[in-house]
Amino acid sequence: VSSESSSRAITLDLKNFVMTPATRKREVRLSELKDYFSDPEAADKILSSGRDPVVYEYYEYVVEESAGHLSLGLTIIYPGKVGKEYFMTRGHFHLKPAAEFYYGIRGRGMLLIQSEDGRVEYVELRPGVIGYVPPGWGHRTINTGRAMFVFFFAYPSDAGHDYGIVKEKGFAKIVIEEKGRPKVVDNPKYTSSTI
C-alpha cells in the first residue's frame, strides 16, 4: 500500500532538459511552422539550403484529459530566427476557458498572450519568472535569447487545444530582433476579421 509510485513522480532533468515519464514527446521543425512566421520567404531560404532545424520540442505528461487533472510539460525552444522573427512555438487557444502558466527554467524568452478580441500583452520570461495566461487568452512563447529557452508549463487537462485560430489569423503582434534586442511589433500578416 505504502510504496512510492513512479506515476506520481515526474522528473525534470535540469541539465539535459528531459522529462520522465512523458506521455508525449514531440519535435517541431521549421518546415511544419513555415506559414506561422511573418516572412515565409526567409523560411524557404533556410529550407532550400537543405536544413530543416528543430524550432522547439516538448514533453508532456497527461494523466487523463478530464476535469480536475493537470497536464504538465517541458518545452525547449532553440535559438534562431526566420528573417527578423525569433524562433517560437505555434501557439494556441484553449477550447474551454482555462488558464495556463509558463515557468522559466533556462534562457530568456517571451510569453505573448492575446484575448479573443485581439488585445495583446507580453511577459518577459527568465529563470524563476512565471507567465500567467488567463482563461480565454491565446498564447505563444518566443526565444528572444542566444541560447536554449527552457520552461515548464501546466494547464487544466480538459482545456483542449485550438490551433486553427492561430493558423488562420496569427497573433496581432510578432517579436522581432531589432538592433540586437527583442521588439514587439504589429504582425503585418495579422487579419483581424472574425472567423
Add this chain to the structure above:
Amino acid sequence: VSSESSSRAITLDLKNFVMTPATRKREVRLSELKDYFSDPEAADKILSSGRDPVVYEYYEYVVEESAGHLSLGLTIIYPGKVGKEYFMTRGHFHLKPAAEFYYGIRGRGMLLIQSEDGRVEYVELRPGVIGYVPPGWGHRTINTGRAMFVFFFAYPSDAGHDYGIVKEKGFAKIVIEEKGRPKVVDNPKYTSSTI
C-alpha cells in the same frame, strides 16, 4: 495595449525564496500545528521552553477563485522535528476533485497523498522532481532533510480546501526519522472511522 503587465508575471526569487506578487503570505508556527503531530507532548516541550518556531511559510497568488484559473504558490518548510516526526504542512483535501502538484526547488522532502478510502502513497521530492496529487487525494508535504525544503505548487483555483478531515482523522501514515533516515510508518493517532 502592448505593454508588459505585472499581473501576468509572478517572480520566484530562487535565492531568498520570496514570491512576488503574492495575494497571500502566511507563516505557520508550531503552536498552531501542535495537534497535527503524533507526539503533542514533544511539541509542548518545545513550546514550554519559550520557543514557537515557524514550521512552514507559504506565498500564494490567486487571480480569482473560479473555474479555469490556476492558483500558484511557493512553500518553505523549515528543517526540524517534533519528537521523531519531521516538520510538515498541515495537509488538506480539496472540496472538489482537483489535482495539485509540487515541484521541488531546494532541499529534500516528501509528498504524502491519501485517497478518500485511506490508501497512502508517497513521492520523494528533490529539485526538479514533481509530485502529482490526483483529484480526490489529500496531501501533505514533509521536510525530510536538514536544510530548508522549498517547492512550488499549483492547483485549480476553484478546488477549495478542506482542512477538517485531516484535523479529525490525520493521515494514515506519518514520516519519522529513524537511524538518521526518513521512514514512513503507521500513524498511531489515525482513526479510520468514517466522518
